[in-house]
Amino acid sequence: MNRLIWSRLDLEQRGAALRRPVQAVAQRTRDAVAAVLAEVRQLGDAALREFTSRFDGVALDDFEVGTAEFAAAESVVAPALKQAMQEAAARIEAFHRAGMAQPYAVETAPGVVCERMIRPIPRVGLYVPAGSAPLPSTALMLGVPARLAGCREVILCTPPRADGSADPAVLVAARLTGVTRVFKLGGAQAIAAMAFGTGSVPRCDKLFGPGNSYVTEAKQQVAQAGVAAIDMPAGPSEVLVIADAGADPAFVAADLLSQAEHGPDSQVLLLSDAPALLDRVARELDRQLAALPRAAIARQALSASRLIEVERLDDAFTISNEYAPEHLILALREPRAWLERVEAAGSVFLGDYTPEALGDYCSGTNHVLPTSGAARAYSGVSVASFQNFVSVQAASRAGIGRIGECALTLARAEGLDAHANAVALRLEAA
Numbered sequence: 001m002n003r004l005i006w007s008r009l010d011l012e013q014r015g016a017a018l019r020r021p022v023q024a025v026a027q028r029t030r031d032a033v034a035a036v037l038a039e040v041r042q043l044g045d046a047a048l049r050e051f052t053s054r055f056d057g058v059a060l061d062d063f064e065v066g067t068a069e070f071a072a073a074e075s076v077v078a079p080a081l082k083q084a085m086q087e088a089a090a091r092i093e094a095f096h097r098a099g100m101a102q103p104y105a106v107e108t109a110p111g112v113v114c115e116r117m118i119r120p121i122p123r124v125g126l127y128v129p130a131g132s133a134p135l136p137s138t139a140l141m142l143g144v145p146a147r148l149a150g151c152r153e154v155i156l157c158t159p160p161r162a163d164g165s166a167d168p169a170v171l172v173a174a175r176l177t178g179v180t181r182v183f184k185l186g187g188a189q190a191i192a193a194m195a196f197g198t199g200s201v202p203r204c205d206k207l208f209g210p211g212n213s214y215v216t217e218a219k220q221q222v223a224q225a226g227v228a229a230i231d232m233p234a235g236p237s238e239v240l241v242i243a244d245a246g247a248d249p250a251f252v253a254a255d256l257l258s259q260a261e262h263g264p265d266s267q268v269l270l271l272s273d274a275p276a277l278l279d280r281v282a283r284e285l286d287r288q289l290a291a292l293p294r295a296a297i298a299r300q301a302l303s304a305s306r307l308i309e310v311e312r313l314d315d316a317f318t319i320s321n322e323y324a325p326e327h328l329i330l331a332l333r334e335p336r337a338w339l340e341r342v343e344a345a346g347s348v349f350l351g352d353y354t355p356e357a358l359g360d361y362c363s364g365t366n367h368v369l370p371t372s373g374a375a376r377a378y379s380g381v382s383v384a385s386f387q388n389f390v391s392v393q394a395a396s397r398a399g400i401g402r403i404g405e406c407a408l409t410l411a412r413a414e415g416l417d418a419h420a421n422a423v424a425l426r427l428e429a430a
Contacts (some may be wrong), residue, residue, distance in 0.1 A: 001256075001270075001302050005279065005309045006319065012077075018323050020372055021265045022213040022236060023305040028100075032074035033188045033217040040192035043141065045199045052191040056183075056228045058164045063200050065166050065182040067247035070175060072317040073168035082172060085140060088362035089176050092144045095364035100148065102381045111399025115392040120150040121429065123202060124386060125228075126179070127195030127209030128158040129235075140364050142208050143177025149386035154179045155194060156202055159186025188213075191218035195228040203228075208381060210234040210368055213265055231385050232370045237262040238269075239289075239356055240325035240345075241314045242338075243281075245274035247331035251352055253284035255329055256305070257298055258357050269323070271308045271316035278307045317341040324375040327356045328359065332420075345378045 004017055022029070039047040045063075053059050106114040128141040129135050139156065146154050158170050158180050166184050174182055184200055185193055191211075197203025207219055208228040219230040239259040243252050256268040272278055285302070289295050309317045317338065320328060324344035332338055337352040342348055346369030348361050360367045370378035395403070404427045411419035 001268075001282065001305045001306045001307050003282070003309070006271075006315065007311055015135040017306055017308065018269075018319070020236075020238070021301075022216075026403055027215050030221075031180045033214055033221055036188040036214075037192045037195075037218060037221060039050055040198065041196045042187055048185060048189055048193055048198060048200070051187070052160065052185065055187055055189070056160050057162060060159045060160065060164055060184060061376070063183045063185055065184065066170060068280055069165060070180075073166075073171035076168050077172045081169060081369065084362070084412055085136060085169075085173050089140050089144055089173075091364035092366070095146065096145045096148055096366070096383050097122055101387070101389070101407075109399060109402045110397040111401075112403055113394050115394075115400075117248055117390040117392055119388045119390060120152065121205050121386055121388060122151065123153040123155065123204050124151050125207045126154065126156040127190060127194075127205035127207065127211055127215060128156060128170055128174075128360055129211050130159045130161075130167050130170060130211070130289050134158075134170055136167070136169040136173035137361050137367065138209060139170050139173035139176060139179070141368050143174060143179045145366070145381060145383045146265065146386050147178045148207075148383045151201070151386055154181070155202055156182045157185045157194060157201075158182065159189035159190075160184035188214045188218035191215060191222060195222035205229065206386075207231070210371075211236070212236055212263060217369070225237070231368065231381055233374045234368055235371055236267070236320075237264040237327075238267045238325055238349055238371055239327040239329060240269045240320050240322060240323060241331055242330040243270060243272045243274070243277055243331035244313060244333060246271075246274075246333050247274075247277055248352055249277060249284045249290065250288075251281035251355070252281050253288050253415075255331075255356055256281075256285065256302075257288055257292065258355070258360075259327065260298040260301035260305065261292060261294040262301070262373065264297055264298075265304075266301040268301065268305045269308065269325070270306070271310055271312050271319060273310050273316070275309055278309055282307060313338070314341070320345070324370075324373045326369045326375065327359070329354075329356055344378050346370050368417065400426050401430045 018030045084375050096316040103118050108114050127139045156174050194204040194207055216235045222228050223230045237259050238407050243293040259266055259268050321343040326346040328345035330351045349356050368381040404423050407423045408420050
């Protein structure tokens, strides 16, 4: 990781220090994704078969997982893993159920009642990555809130393995949440299939899930085209750690590596006002990296990552709010005291014993979070992400008499005479 002293950087250098790796190849990614989307939209399943053969090295006649494959998955997943997924699912449900929005009605004037109804999005598409590592935890993070929201139909896509099967743990996790329609499709082509619909894959109203830069770009392109709504830009993964002199360097290094191993386009940042801590973390990174099976991937991610020395912790929070990280770890002696300084982050982890990995798996919050600075305006997945909120109003004869003049005045001020007339006619009748 590159070591930087923030106070010695000019404005351009500071911008470069916080630039995500995916921003350097954005145009190439956009063009490649646009080509995939166009071909799937035009050719449907034939394009899906061609892309699955090209990118996954698998020839598939049928993309949908059948009953026999689900049963086989149940038989090969270890009981300990099943138990862990059940425990995680229960905590995810407890957290998300507690935050569920409720419908309400308010009489805003005598005879005028305004309400908000909540309706599930009818058909949603979930994307569960499984490229360099299968992520059954993502099936839980998406499937549980979708079930709580009451979505009528839930479609899940996940890349096939080399033998043409879906990852068994992903299938078991999907079934735990009530998802029964799973398709062996990955990458931008999976997003295209769920957005446009094909002969095999139903068209979905909204798409969810993290992924690499191609998946994220595909989601953004279908959303911009008005084809399907999306949860947020979610991927590649990133973490920013703010640590003081008392932080444990081994803990900090482990947290940095836990995100770096996701993929070569991941990014990790450490900000500290303690130069000695930065030195110790650098040594720990080397030591721990040597023992990681995914060390080659992590090294690539670390090449675009930073150790940044700041003069004060307050400066670190200013930088973090500008960067708006997906994950923010406060490895501080009094982390909660600093929480008010956090303006933009997908999820925050307080103190030495709250590694980001807990949020990834089983604390109960959601790990599908905004990346690439999107945390300045987007939030992580919740039950509300799978719902529509519909306003309703009803005015009685007395009610329009109470508020009609207000509407008339505003309509006439805007020069919208038909609006005014629609109210005036009723006032005369009242």
